Amino acid sequence: MGHDVNTINRRTFLALSAASAALAGCTTRKDIHVGIIGGGIIGASIAYHLAKEGAKVTLFERHELATRASRGTFAWINASWAKQPRHYHRFSQEGVAGWKRLQSELGLDIRWEGSYEWFSNPGRQERLADQIAEQADWDEPASMISATEFTKREPNVHYDATERMALSGNDGAIDPVAVTKALISKAVSLGATLKTHCEVRAANPRGNGTVRLSTNCGDIDIDRYVLATGADPEATMKLAGRHIPQRSTPGVIVITKPVRPLIRGIIVAPGVHIHQRNDGRIVLGEQGGAPDSTAHRQRLAGMPNRFPNDDFAHQHANRILAIAEQFVSDISGADIEDVYIGWRPLPLDGHPVLGPTEARPESYLAIMHSGVTLAPIVGEIVARELVTGKSVDALALYRPDRDFEQTKRY
Numbered sequence: 001m002g003h004d005v006n007t008i009n010r011r012t013f014l015a016l017s018a019a020s021a022a023l024a025g026c027t028t029r030k031d032i033h034v035g036i037i038g039g040g041i042i043g044a045s046i047a048y049h050l051a052k053e054g055a056k057v058t059l060f061e062r063h064e065l066a067t068r069a070s071r072g073t074f075a076w077i078n079a080s081w082a083k084q085p086r087h088y089h090r091f092s093q094e095g096v097a098g099w100k101r102l103q104s105e106l107g108l109d110i111r112w113e114g115s116y117e118w119f120s121n122p123g124r125q126e127r128l129a130d131q132i133a134e135q136a137d138w139d140e141p142a143s144m145i146s147a148t149e150f151t152k153r154e155p156n157v158h159y160d161a162t163e164r165m166a167l168s169g170n171d172g173a174i175d176p177v178a179v180t181k182a183l184i185s186k187a188v189s190l191g192a193t194l195k196t197h198c199e200v201r202a203a204n205p206r207g208n209g210t211v212r213l214s215t216n217c218g219d220i221d222i223d224r225y226v227l228a229t230g231a232d233p234e235a236t237m238k239l240a241g242r243h244i245p246q247r248s249t250p251g252v253i254v255i256t257k258p259v260r261p262l263i264r265g266i267i268v269a270p271g272v273h274i275h276q277r278n279d280g281r282i283v284l285g286e287q288g289g290a291p292d293s294t295a296h297r298q299r300l301a302g303m304p305n306r307f308p309n310d311d312f313a314h315q316h317a318n319r320i321l322a323i324a325e326q327f328v329s330d331i332s333g334a335d336i337e338d339v340y341i342g343w344r345p346l347p348l349d350g351h352p353v354l355g356p357t358e359a360r361p362e363s364y365l366a367i368m369h370s371g372v373t374l375a376p377i378v379g380e381i382v383a384r385e386l387v388t389g390k391s392v393d394a395l396a397l398y399r400p401d402r403d404f405e406q407t408k409r410y
């Protein structure tokens, strides 16, 4: 069968996903034992949803939970104009809706105050208005609002010469480390096993339908294994026999110590993204990437999460803080708590990679950018596919064995 995921109505998306498994006359495999490799937000969500389905789950994380992209992320939950084309936008909308579900299931702290975006370049600003019109056609509560309206909503935020800004009312933000830990904690309370500082080094089929995962904390036999390994360029070839071309890019995230309430929503201003958590911390995301020089390429070759020393880290943090101060002057003088370099797990075509590889049918890849937005829907559908053993049509365009064309995004 196979539905055209570009044209299905959003309301029927999940119903169709469920039906595709049910119509195939599948039986569920609640006794399945799934090994999840990677303790970022994607591995955590899959672990939670599998444990909720009653599956046996063991999660392996080579460091601590949420130490790579799921720590160095801006953590904006959105289905914005950048989520193209329509099928990927709809998938992102399901991610946003999924956070509302998870919030009530787990009592998560999510700030739902929408986002505001504008550009300083007039031509780009005009294109933004067209993109927001498309958003409204695609069921998003998005509109261009006047600067006066913006000031009423965000009195502490200044803007340049812009007269109108885009408001995307559905957007939210989380503390990704806290949420990853909450998902894992719930999974563990449902029976999952967590193994941190445990690196999976090999996955070898044993011939009896199980796979032996070899790790530095012992061997373990499982039925299926999920690679939620993020931007690691070698993991998929080594553990699932398929190279996934990625164009991982770095981004610097700066977190301040708590300050008084200054910002309600997410501010997507020229050069910097800004939001404030409910605990008062301000999160800044750098917009431009690193300069393309030999020195930078050498420094970034090993995908470090830290600057070579604290002086460098503070120089970068102060540079980003200075950009943010143009828009929120009261940030000036905020103490910096953390400076982190995140690496986007970015498949070449910008879309998620979800499913088993042809080379290793017991594997299941779950690698994507915008994983904060997508974690709930990905966790839900991946768990369903693994437990039922049946493909869900909603993932048809995201399978690992597709041809990857390069699309320049992010």
Ligand SMILES: Cc1cc2nc3c(=O)[nH]c(=O)nc-3n(C[C@H](O)[C@H](O)[C@H](O)COP(=O)(O)OP(=O)(O)OC[C@H]3O[C@@H](n4cnc5c(N)ncnc54)[C@H](O)[C@@H]3O)c2cc1C
Pocket: 037, 038, 039, 040, 041, 042, 043, 044, 060, 061, 062, 063, 064, 065, 066, 067, 068, 069, 070, 071, 072, 073, 074, 075, 076, 077, 078, 198, 199, 200, 201, 228, 229, 230, 231, 232, 235, 249, 250, 251, 252, 253, 285, 342, 343, 344, 345, 366, 367, 368, 369, 370, 371, 372, 373, 374
């Ligand atoms: C700067 C930046 C800004 C971003 N902003 C947003 C945003 O605003 N909104 C949004 O939706 N998304 C955003 N993203 C993307 C989002 O953060 C990622 O898509 C998401 O965090 C990916 O989560 P993950 O669990 O797949 O990967 P990760 O968090 O990287 O987790 C992978 C884990 O696997 C572990 N691992 C790897 N190999 C092994 C092994 N062999 N054995 C054991 N463990 C292993 C690693 O240690 C790591 O902890 C941003 C990303 C960056 C870098």
